[in-house]
Amino acid sequence: MVSLVVVAVFLLCGTLFQPPQVAAFKPLFQDGSLTHREITQMAILRKTAEVCRDIATAQGHDFTLPINNRLTPSAVQEACSASATSLSAVSSHGFYSAITQMFLSNAVVDQLFALSEAHHIDNEAFSEGRDLIIQGVAAVKASVQQESYISARNTLGALCHTLQDFYSHSNWVELGSTAPFSTLIKPERPLNNLAGPNTPTCKSCTGSNCRDNILPEILLQKKLTSGYFSVFSSTKPAGKCSHGGSLDRTSSREPTGGINKDDIRSDHGFLHHRAAEMAINATVEVLQDIRLATGDQAFLRLVGLSQTSVLAFVIDTTGSMHDDIEAAKNVSFSIIDSRRGTPEEPSEYILVPFNDPDFGPLTRTENADIFKERINSLSATGGGDLPEMCLSGLLLALAGASPSSDIFVFTDAAAKDLELRSTVQAMIERTRSTVTFLLTNPFLFRSRRDVSQSKSFTSKSMSLSDKQLYRDLAHVSGGQIIEVTKATLSQATAVITDASTSALVTVLQVVRSPVIAENISFVLDPSLSNVTVYITGESPVFTIYSPTGVSQSGSVEDGPLGSILTVGNLKRVKLNSDNQTGEWKISIDSTRSYSLKVIGQSSVNFLFNFVEQLEGGDFTPKNNRPFIGRNTALFVSVTGGDSVRVTDVLLVEASGLDVVNGTIKSLGATDFLVNIDRIPEWAFVVQLKGLLHDSTRSLHVRFQRQSPTQQQGSRVTITAQPNNTIEPGIPFNLNFTLATNATGSSYTIRARTDRSFNVSFPSSLDTGTDGSAQGIVTLTAPSDTESGTDVTLTIEAEDSESGDSNYVALQFTVMTKVTDFASPVCQIVSIKANCPVECSRASWELSANLTDGNGTGIAGVSLSRGNGSLSLSYVMSADGTNVTVASYNTSCCSQEVELVAVDRVGNVGTCFVSIKSPSTAISPNGSTTVSSNVSTTASSNGSSTVGPNGSTAVTPNGSYSVSFSMCVALVGLLVFFLCG
Template sequence: MSFVCGILLILYSTGTVSCFPANDIVGEPRTKSHSYITLEAIYKTTATFLERLQIANDTKQSPSLKVSTFFGSDGDSLQKFLSTIAEINNRMNEVKRDKAFESQYNVNGERIIEAHLLIKRFRNNVKTLSGNKRNIKNKLLPIRANIANILYIIQEFYSNTNWIELHGSTIYKDFGQDIDELEVDIASTKENTCTNCEYVNGVERCENNIIGTKLTSGYKSGQDVSKPLKQGNDGKCSHGTRDDVSKNFTAVGGIYKGRSIQTEAPHSYLHEAAAAAAVKATEYYLIDQERGLHQLMGEETFRDVFSIRTREDIIKTSLTFVIDVTGSMGDDINGVKTATKNIVNEAKDSAFVPKNYILVTFSDPASLTTGRETSDPYTMLDWLDEIIVSGGDDCPEYAMTGLLKGIEMSNNNSKIYVLTDADAKDEHLRDEVTNGIRRKNLEPVFIITGQCSRKKRDVSQHSEEHTNFHREKRSSISVFEKIARETGGKVYEIKVAEVEIIVEKEIKETFPSSNVFVTWFELPMGPLTNTKEIPVDGYIKTLRIAVQPVRSKSDVALFSPNGTVVSFEEKHEQRELSRDMLTLLIKNPEEGEWRLANNGANAVSVNVTAQSALDFSSSILEISTGGESYQLSGNPITGNGYSVVVDIQNLNKNSTCSDIVLLDDNGNDVMEIPVDRIPSMWIARYTGHFVANNKSSVIQIRGTDDQGNPILRTRYMSIMPVSVQLHIVPLFGDLRLYEASNISFLLTNTGDVSVQFVVTISNGTADVSIQKGNLDGKEIYNGLVTITPNSLETQLLNFHVTLENYTGTIQSETRRYYVSDARNADCTVIEYPMMCPIESLNTGNCSSYKWTAFVEVSSGTIRESKIKVSTDEVVIDHHNLTDANFSVEISISGHCCTESFVISIIDKNSYFDQCRFVLSNQPLTVVRIPMTNIQTTEKEPTPTQGDDPPVLQMALGFGFLGIILLGLLIFIICIKMRSRQSVQEETANCQKLNTYEKVVK
């Protein structure tokens, strides 16, 4: 695969929606976005899945109600389900953003076969990743990423081809399935597919612009395949969005139907049908009984991938600790105690708690291993408090023996938390441990705070004797890593101070409390009349108020909505003092405004949580003037506009959200954002616009329930406006196995003050590149990192930007790159054509400027492969493939009316590779000569328009070009290198082709 070096136009803030929008557009209630389509399709898929499992049998229920009934009061599981849908949607956003210039991903430019083959490849990836059931939990993220690619391309098929025009909302079931050939008649490169759209009263009308009954798709300027130039009224179809210059060429107009507004989409009148078909096709691809991904992955993997699980399974599992109790473990165990107590206190009123609690302790010798079981969480806490650490003069301990005891006592499908600061003396038992974990489908979590080589601290206060220990290193933690790798477990190698954080995080993931964060505040000391209100809405089942620091239970007083002081003498009222924290618990609290008073001698901090099915998730979107929006992955840029979106789960139709509020660390309002509700039958979604100027740490939703009671929910979400913007240049195509590729990125200082930056680029395990420099105000740094994949696994690159004298990371982004094997199919450019000169870039004389080029294609099945060129304006010449052994050289010739094109090789197994050529760095100017006795598509002149069509069209062309050049950032990329060329040679080619190396600002 080889790519020309050319001008890449990167759109920052003037992006136009050119397919289904990534996210909902305020003001276009009838426009369905990828986000909406995917949400609806996965809800319907889940409902069908539940029906097949006979979990949801009420045929009268809507899909939404079936899903809601399945999750019931388990708000945490519903939140995880919705987060999974959001994750898939965000991955689809990444595809849309990074592959906007590749026509095959967007099913544009008649690249329908290539789009089909792409889906097949991602489908095969899902199959491969799903095959290893042991470590499936470690494969969920890449599986979802591949599914996102599939769903994006499938949905684009209905927005950008003429399938809807030909077949209505009936879906094309074969598209993207594991079949070699699509049994549908697709237009050839030589066939005209559209006629010029008409103008009625100055308005473009494209209802009848498609010619024939063959499948086609529109060409879009700026993508890697340009529209062939035609004369007269008939030609190839354009995409037809506002930023599509090709819509001015014959055939004028377009067939895009991704939006519901006629001025934005030529076939907007078919948007509803296209969106409905996209939903059905997505659902079909996921859940069809014979061909769906459900059948491909299997039932359990499908449930894990889409988080179709509730916490009801938890009541059958165990919470198991296997703890090293040698002398140096005192501080580690303290962290476990604190974390476990926090979780138990939060979850004790939840219906979703483990069936039993198991504590296994091990030491040296192995005979000291003990195991205890209880169904009472407080007994478990007592046992942790009673642990006495001692012994452990040498390094390794009997961790495997302890783990075998934990396996024996644990219920199936449980997690086992192993805590030690030493290696395993009984490593020979590893296979027995691994087999036991697999047999019971357990998940081990190893929390390692040492590897024997560290000097141990004094025995903790829980030991009877204070003895200094220094252990000698004998092995490594590799035994724990091997077990985790073979069973889908985890290994945390951490400091002692991090034990509490990790244990609490891990247990919360397994045994969430369904607690929601209501609010927090500081309450000064004062008289009973100096109180703070606490709103309780109809969704709250248990109210929990934590107050700190206090000396006695009488330091605070709680008033119910009727004004009476709560006595805490009733069964549903609880009050517990632990050290300096007082916890007040009210079950089934009365709706209305409760109040809290501070009777103590000091000001106190108050944290209010609740057991409630109503909660929300939030995200920040970058918005563009054209209506497009993308998930913000880093920090916002100071002064730029953004959208905040909240999805509120279990909000009924008579309840409302009125405002989204950003708050600082002290709970003060930073900004109150009015919101609009996005129409949806699947989730209560609200969005509002704000300008990023001030730092905030917390986001809060405010509204009312169906009885008029205030609703308040809070989440931590840091918003830190900065002046440095990171942009990673999209990479055309895939990385190539064992071949070097350049990844370009831009760092822009949007402010006026000079900054010193550090960009650290890592692959998840090690730093790949660290680049430093100074950026003056408004200056741009053009960076480059070279990577060479040595496996076919998806490559991750993490970009982190820090500034001197600034704490923390100011920008962070991750990119995923797929890797292809050149031995299957390969296209290499041997000789690039010269870039077309500016004087050739108009339709009047572009055909007079000729060029030639050469490529070489190769494949292990070259004799059964196919060679394709994206346009009949480009001529290729080569020997018969049936006479080739492995590779064939192809000569290419054409003229400057072709702005860009692609040569493809497709082998017998449907692997394909491409050589892309970009021949001009700006669109052609349209010079149209009026014709008599032929129906034209010119707009009727208005008093402000001239009468000379050629002059008019040239003015429009250059005017539009000026807008593009002002709104875009132009820079050079050399995206791919071949094994034939070094990085230096590839860069030299770029410079030789008269491209521009300087960044235009």
């Protein structure tokens, strides 16, 4: 029997019931107020625009986009593409998808950690909250270093929630602060001037007026406090401020009222917009720290701006696969060579080989030459018994690829690891990646001998269930199953070339089984190009009709509407580019099951996520299957079009004709909340229809898009409350909860990782009289796992009788505990400048010594400002310290330089030097001739702010020792300024 305490927590944080609105900036939507979603998006857009501006300036390009809080993803994408040829100029879908991932992981903190004072910096939990932020920043940097961008985004979103809540829940704004509290992201700084545990901080509000409830002496002494919050008890320390609001029971006890600024209706709602602006600036600050630690290109990949297409192969390497491997090599090399250096070049390459009993390793790289080398090294050997580890290889690719990737599986064998079917399907639903199977010789299987040597085959038809497994997974993902001979496989690879283009959208996809004779309509809009129709099946007969009534039979290879390629069970129709706009129709008849898919390239696409309503009206993301028969909501965003009108959002039966309509509420130009009355029992896809402005004809035309991945509901839900990080070698216990509207049901439990980490879990759970059950999964990463490695844990629950199931997929970053939080130290050795009036005729130079003391050591030094030449050398000082010597030389026309030093765990320091007049020399022996204005600044995050002690040090020989928590300025004579 579940204890009363567990039930109470379940009711608060659980799954079947609406969790309470926690005390924080609202997660996603709130009329008139700024939410975590908007704060996070504004900060990302501002910082991304700044990075693109700096890159453009360094390359001599113009960047004219004003950087403010009115930026949109489309505007930033367009401006960045125009100023840097390495970025795709086609679609903002990947950019918006990454931003959405970050603000959804931010919003879900309110559900997963509703009562955690540290996650919301309630109850004066400043130290605990800062620890979460610092640990999160370290994990983001480690993940980026390992190119684990999905994990990095999840962690970044979560830590930003805590960072942003500080400005709503504390009195930082009431203290008159005009800049973010940088100490929250700088562990080397002390948390000073906190209100002590016995220090009164508030008086009761006067009725509903809480404008002056913070004690005058707290404001005068600049003491930092935050509100106390509890939904269970009114108890709080004497004299302390409360958070406030209807759920906060402490706010009814003296001193009454609260100080939160979560929205404009809060007790201190008159300061809401100031707190939100401060939270935006603080988020920009932490993004800048991550940018400096990882570099501009890695930062752009983190925010999804450089994401174009992904080329992902899962390849069977057993003996009979020689021809298949050669076909995969040929098509990948052709794509790489033809698109290298163009906006259509894939931004990432993924390769997973599988054999029996081995599979992997995963190769994930941005470097096309590395991918070529890895795929070229594959050979067809071994085998053994007939089936192979296909699903294990596919699962590894699904976990490693970016969301919405196209993955191609090459095999001529059945899957041996059938127990992974439900896990693979869960990962497909979660990542919304498309999987296409290219099956060669599907009616022949290998003998147990190595066919690369014997070339012998055993005639044996693939069972219907073997083929159906691949077909089902392909259809769930929105992909295809293409059955060809080895001799014709090279022709079928045209599908791979089609899919490995940027800005690919699905206009329509239907699956028919059982089949019916049918007329299927779809709309093409002016933004679409390279439209292709795929029909896969053994016996479909079809005719295509254009909007003007022109028709072409499926038996005509080259006709008035397009060219048709027939390979095995695939018919690929490449439509002509002329006069595509309008409603098309396909009349199709078949005696067996078939699928129809229409794709094209367009800047206009959409994202959707299931969300569930919190008490108080706002919503939080739902990360697994929605509950069958109940109402739910979708958060829909249209990408690539800032003036699109959405008229219909539909749940369309995946293999039938039923439809559930949604009710649409606009949340701005491109975001929509769609209420769904009920989740159907059948599998469905999400279809969007609307009006798009046609600039060539100055009118609005119809458009439609569809999610390729099928979704489905469940009568059970499963939730877990994870950490973002786990330590290598240390078992991590994860609590999870099952909930259903039935009692006394028995559920089979499965838990797996994509990296074969050790996992223990209960084999089954029975729901009690309250319809819920609790379980624990123990996950252990090997002790030698590198920091920044990501691992996906999938927990599934399946009803033993009905087969109904649900899952939760959680991603963790493996992190060795970080103990080095000290920034590198910079010692300016010399600055030599003798600059004439005509600056182009002379140069100036800087020499600096960079050290990391007892830290992990300097990993790299780079320029964040300045276009001169930087050279590095390495020496050891007399006391055994490793010293990185930075020598910089540039034209006198370039008067500023900023060096960035990063240690091995991502601590960042910057050294800024500016020359303002033509003649200055600082020599290492202490003699200094000053006839100009030279300033040098050093800090731990690249910004000049007031530090806690303001101390500076002058070394005995007269050189200027500048640590990254101080600055030294020379203006004529030496004048010291404080900075941090």
